[in-house]
Amino acid sequence: MTSPFLKLFGKSPFRPLCDHIETCYYSAKELILFFDAALINNWEEADKIQHKITDLEHKADEYKKNLRLNLPKDIFLPVARGDLLELVSHQDHIANTAKDIAGLVLGRKMILPDLIKDAYLHFLHRCIDAAKQAFEAVRELNDLYESGFSGKEAEIVEEMIEELHVIEHDTDEMQIKLRRSLFEIEQTLPPVNVMFLYSVISMTGTLADHSQKTGDRLQICIAR
Numbered sequence: 001m002t003s004p005f006l007k008l009f010g011k012s013p014f015r016p017l018c019d020h021i022e023t024c025y026y027s028a029k030e031l032i033l034f035f036d037a038a039l040i041n042n043w044e045e046a047d048k049i050q051h052k053i054t055d056l057e058h059k060a061d062e063y064k065k066n067l068r069l070n071l072p073k074d075i076f077l078p079v080a081r082g083d084l085l086e087l088v089s090h091q092d093h094i095a096n097t098a099k100d101i102a103g104l105v106l107g108r109k110m111i112l113p114d115l116i117k118d119a120y121l122h123f124l125h126r127c128i129d130a131a132k133q134a135f136e137a138v139r140e141l142n143d144l145y146e147s148g149f150s151g152k153e154a155e156i157v158e159e160m161i162e163e164l165h166v167i168e169h170d171t172d173e174m175q176i177k178l179r180r181s182l183f184e185i186e187q188t189l190p191p192v193n194v195m196f197l198y199s200v201i202s203m204t205g206t207l208a209d210h211s212q213k214t215g216d217r218l219q220i221c222i223a224r
Contacts, residue, residue, distance in 0.1 A: 014141035014142055014145055015142065016063060016066065016067055017067065017084065017087065017088065017091075017138065017141060018138060018139050018141060018142065019063055020060055020063035020064060020067065020088060020091055020092070021091045021094075021134065021135050021138045021139070021214070022135060022139070023056055023059050023060040023063060023095065024056075024060050024091050024092060024094040024095040024098075024131070024135070025094065025131045025132055025134070025135035026056055027053050027056035027057050027060065027094070027095040027098040027099065028094055028095070028097075028098040028127075028128050028131040028207055029128055029131070029132070030049055030052055030053045030056065030098065030102075031053070031098055031101060031102060031124060031128065032124070032125065032128065033049050034046055034049040034050060034053065034102050034105070034106075035105075035121065035124065037049060038105055038106070038110070039111075039112060039117065039121075041109075041111075043106070043109060046102075046105075046106055047106060049102070050102040050103065050106045053098050053099050053102045054099055054102075054103075056095060056098075057095040057096060057098065057099040060091075060092055060095040061092070061095075064088055064089075064092050067084075067085075067088050068085065068088070071084060071085070079221045079222075080221070083217060083220055083221045084221070086217050087138070087214065087217045087218060087221060090210050090213040090214040090217055091134070091138070091210075091214050093206070093210040093213075094131050094134070094207060094210050094211060094214070097203055097206045097207050097210065098207065100203055101200060101203050101204060101207075104196065104199065104200060104203070105200060108196060110193070110196060110197070110200065112197070113182075113185060113189065113197075115181065115185055116178060116181050116182055116185070116197075119174070119177065119178050119181060120178060120201070120204075122174065123171065123174040123175060123178055123201075123204060123205075124204055126167065126170055126171050126174060126208070127171050127204050127205065127207040127208040127211075128207065129167050130164060130167045130168050130171060130207065130208035130211035130212065131207055131208075131211045133160060133163060133164040133167055133211065133215070134164060134211040134212075134214040134215050134218075136160060137157055137160040137161055137164065137214075137215055137218055138214065138218055140153065140156065140157045140160070141218075141221075144157060144222060154222060157218070157222060158219070158222075160215075161215040161216075161218065161219050164211065164212055164215040165212060165215070167208065167211075168208045168209065168211065168212040171205055171208040172205070172208075175201060175202075175204075175205045178201055179198070179201060182194070182197055182198065182201070
């Protein structure tokens with residue numbers, strides 16, 4: 001009788017982990033189309049995309065649940081079980097954050113002020129670049145597994161993680177400038193709107209933060 005672990009993981013113990021982060025990345029990527037619709041007040045289209053983001057987040061939750069339930073405690077894994085679970089948690093926060101951003105903007109039908117609109121979209125794209133970089137780095141785990149976590153493949157992943165740090169640093173700088181720009185015009189906006197705009201900016205930055213944490217945990221996984 002085939003164990004649930006073998007059914008889930010097949011030849012590589014990292015395949016479901018890669019499936020999970022792929023789903024998390026795609027949920028974040030949908031925010032681009034979501035804001036394209038929201039910024040022209042096409043709330044019907046934004047609602048459809050928000051539902052897609054939510055569906056992807058639910059799918060990611062299923063992957064996470066299956067990973068946690070089926071990851072064995074009593075057989076050898078090439079990576080510490082705790083590190084894998086921590087990696088899954090950071091990955092999952094990417095999808096959760098994407099869902100929260102879309103839900104908040106749609107729920108309040110938020111409009112970005114013209115003076116920060118372009119800067120926010122540039123910031124959003126860069127944060128999603130971070131999620132993509134994390135996805136591509138984790139996806140290398142299958143090849144790393146086959147190479148014994150050493151050699152050229154390990155060097156490639158290390159370089160990808162370094163680039164992820166560069167991207168996340170970019171988003172930090174962009175967030176500072178974006179907050180400063182909002183501060184300069186906040187007296188012209190309703191206070192409640194300003195509060196939620198700051199929240200959206202902060203949550204968007206969280207996409208990059210959790211992407212970097214994913215990379216950091218991946219680095220720990222391959223170093224041990």
